Amino acid sequence: MNTNCIQFILDNEAYTIDWSKVDFPPSTTVLQFLRSIPKHTGTKEGCAEGDCGACTVVLAEVNQNNKLTYKAIDSCLLFLPSIHGKQLITIENLATKTPTSTSLHPVQQAIVETHASQCGYCTPGIAMSVFGMYKSGKTPDKNLIIDALAGNLCRCTGYGSIIDAAELTCKSIKPDHFTQNESMIREKLIEINRSGDAIELSFHNQLYFLPKTIKQTLEFKEKYPQAVLVNGSTDIAVRQNKTSEFQPQIIDISAVKEIKQIITNDNDFQIGAGCNIENFKIFIHENFHEFSPITDHFASLQIRNIATLGGNICNASPIGDLIPLLIVLKAQVKTASSVNTRIINIENFITGYRSIDLHNNELVTEIIIPKKDNDSHYYSEKVSTRRDLDISTLSIAASIKLSSAGNVEDIMLVYGGLASTVKRAKLCEDFLKGKRFTLEMISEAIQLINNDFTPISDARSTTEYRIEAAGNLMLKLFYSVQLNNNNGF
C-alpha cells in the first residue's frame, strides 16, 4: 500500500482510499464519506456537531490484549484517516443477511418489539449506541444504558420505549455474527496495522499526516510548524462542519499509542495526552472520585470515546471541564519537541482565553498528577442547563485542608465559566486561609466573589446568575466538608 492511502474494514472487507484517485480532502468526515457511497445512507446527519447521535457508528479495533473492542462514536466528528486500521460498523451491518433471508440483530429486534421507533430518523443512531453497549463486554444496568443513550436525541418516540429496547437487548447478551467473524477481522486489522510507517496523505490543497509515534509527530511538526494537531477532533471537526474552517495541514495524533497510557508510580500518575475522556472518567472514579460529578457529566459516551485529555487542556476553554480539577490536583503538563521536553504547572500552561504555553514545534505528551493528599477534602460540581450532554454554565473544583483545630490551612477554589480562563477565587482563598471554617466565615467569603470575578452575561446565563451560583457552590463545599467531618473522615 502506498503512503497516500488509508485502509479500514467496511462490510467485512478491506476498504482502501487512495488520495491520488479521489476528489475529496482527507479531512472529510466519516459521515460525509458514508453518505457518498452506495448502500450506506442509514447513518444520518442531524446536527453535525455531536449533539444528536443520528450519525452514530461503531468502531472496532484490536487492543493491547489482541482482542477486538467496540466503541460507539459520532461519525460527524471524525476525520476519515483516523479510522485507518479499524473496522467501521454501520447500521447496514447489524442484520444477518443471506441471499434468501435477513434476520435482525437482537438490538434491532428489541427496537421492533418495544415500539421504540416512529419516524425512524434517529433509530439507526440509537441502534448503534445500543449495539456498542451490547458488544462492550460489560453487563449493562439501567444507569449504564441511560449513559450510553445520553448522546442520542429522539424527537418523537419518547425515551421510555427506547430504554425498554436497550434493557430487553441487554438482558441476554449472546454471541452474534460479529463474534463469529472476530478472528477473521482481527487478522485483517493486524495486517493493516503491521507497518509502523507514518501515513502522509496529499490532496491538492491539504496535507494530512497520520504518525504512529511521538518521534514521527515531532519530525512533521519540525517540518510543518503551522500544521494543526488533531486528536479526537471533537473541537476541530465542529469548526470545520459549522464554520467551513479548512486546515491546509493536519497532524492527526490519534494513532500514536505512546500517548494513550495511564502509568501509576509511587507518588504520581502519568496520563497520556491521548487518553480518551471515557478512560479518564474511569481513572477519576477510581482515584479521585470527588471529581466524578464533573467527569460523569462530560459530553456523551460517543464523544468521550474519542475526545482526549490533551485536547481538552489545549483548547484552554474557560468552560473546559477538566482544567479546574487538574489545577486543584496540581497537575503538570509535559510537552515534547525534537530538541527538548518541558514540564509546566497547568496553571502556568493556560496563559489566557484559549491560549496555552505551547511552541509551534511541540506537542503535549502527558499530564502528571500527584497522588491524592489524604488530608485534603475535595469537592466538585458542574452547573449546566441540561444534566447530560451539555457544556458548563459554570463549575467548581476545590480542595481544602483543615488543621486539627478546624482552621483553614490550605484552600483552592477553582472556577470555570466566570472569567476568560478557568480561574482561582484568590481573594476568597486568601480571606479564608488561617480562619476557622465556619458558616459565618464562608458567608463572608462569598461576598468577595464579586471582587474575584466579573463574569459576562451570554446565551447560557447572566452575570447575576453566575455570581449567585458561584456563591452557592462555595456553600455546598462547606456543607460537604461538614458532612464528611460528621461521618468521621
Ligand SMILES: Cc1cc2nc3c(=O)[nH]c(=O)nc-3n(C[C@H](O)[C@H](O)[C@H](O)COP(=O)(O)OP(=O)(O)OC[C@H]3O[C@@H](n4cnc5c(N)ncnc54)[C@H](O)[C@@H]3O)c2cc1C
Ligand atoms: C457535543 C459536544 C459536547 C462537549 N461537551 C464537553 C463537556 O461536557 N466538557 C468539556 O470540557 N468539553 C466538551 N466538549 C469539547 C471537547 O469535546 C473537549 O474539549 C475534548 O476534550 C477535546 O478533545 P479532542 O481530542 O477531541 O480535541 P481536538 O479537537 O483533537 O483538539 C482540540 C485542540 O487541542 C489541540 N491538541 C489536541 N491534542 C493535543 C496535544 N496532544 N498536544 C497539543 N495540542 C493538542 C488541537 O490542536 C486543538 O487546538 C464537547 C464537544 C462537543 C462537540
Ligand code: FES
Ligand atoms: S449528526 Fe448529530 S451527532 Fe453527528
Ligand code: FES
Ligand atoms: S423516531 Fe423520530 S426522531 Fe426518533
